[in-house]
Amino acid sequence: MDENENKLLEHAADGIQEYDNPLPGWLLAILYASIVFSVVYVGFYALAFAPDSYDAELRQEEIADRAVLQAYFNANPLVPPSTENLLAEAVDVDVLSKGAGRFAKTCASCHGEAAQGLIGPNLVDNQWLHGGKVTQIFNTVVKGVPAKGMPPWGRAIPPEEIAAVVSYIRSLQGSHPDNPKPGEGEVVEPEPMPQGR
Ligand code: HEC
Structure with missing residues (x-):
């Protein structure tokens, strides 16, 4: 059994199965960074924390x-x-x-x-x-x-x-x-x- 077999998820759709692979780190990093950025951005520009x-x-x-x-x-x-x-x-x-x-x-x-x-x-x-x-x-x-x-x-x-x-x-x-x-x-x-x- 090759190591990928272990990661196969139980369910199948029309015989198609999928692995339980995590998202690559770089992609997650972009996601989290953009969430943090959006909070700062909205606070600064939309909620008027921007200086006068x-x-x-x-x-x-x-x-x-x-x-x-x-x-x-x-x-x-x-x-x-x-x-x-x-x-x-x-x-x-x-x-x-x-x-x-x-x-x-x-x-x-x-x-x-x-x-x-x-x-x-x-x-x-x-x-x-x-x-x-x-x-x-x-x-x-x-x-x-x-x-x-x-x-x-x-x-x-x-x-x-x-x-x-x-x-x-x-x-x-x-x-x-x-x-x-x-x-x-x-x-x-x-x-x-x-x-x-
Ligand atoms: C963002 C606000 C704003 C908009 C929109 C605007 N105006 Fe004005 N308008 C002003 C202000 C303020 C003055 C006074 C300028 C001054 O004190 O010299 C003025 C002055 C004028 C004057 C001169 C009045 C005088 O006593 O000589 C005219 C004529 C005029 N506007 C026509 C228009 C027309 C026609 C439009 C639409 C196409 C328009 N305005 C849109 C703000 C605006």
Whole structure:
């Protein structure tokens, strides 16, 4: 009887039997090491034992990344559609529904469902930090204000959708959502829309 015979397990499946061999040491070592690693990893990153400086570092990097994007759009500006176009589309129901959809998906988390302002300023009154003309709003959305937490959207959103969001924002001018954030910045009277609204 060769030594392997002893290790044959009792059971058989369709005549196939198996040995009772232990896993090789190196494989077990990897298994145990990854279990230990996972505990440390989850504790550090998921359960927030990480020092605060880790979060701060992440935020800094995010701002730096966005600043690079902003610099890119400073050097290669996206030409906004004409003022006439942006204003004309602010009364076009198809464009508005596209703009509203994008706003709900991408902007509402910071500016509020009804653009009443949350983390970011309200976008319904006539006060603007970065200019209230529709072409200026278009530029703000493209380039963002990375240092203040407004991401640059020029790469993430196709230009015609940015235009639709800008027209949508223009259409919200003078609306009175609940709990508006107090106005910030200079007063700019909204440019008149085709129907004089
Ligand atoms: C992560 C949060 C965040 C998201 C998401 C966000 N914004 Fe902002 N936004 C801000 C902040 C913060 C400011 C204020 C910047 C400042 O203080 O200069 C701002 C400013 C603005 C301004 C300028 C307002 C002014 O007074 O001049 C516009 C316009 C704007 N955002 C539009 C948008 C649009 C459109 C979207 C979606 C495509 C969007 N934002 C998504 C945070 C955000």
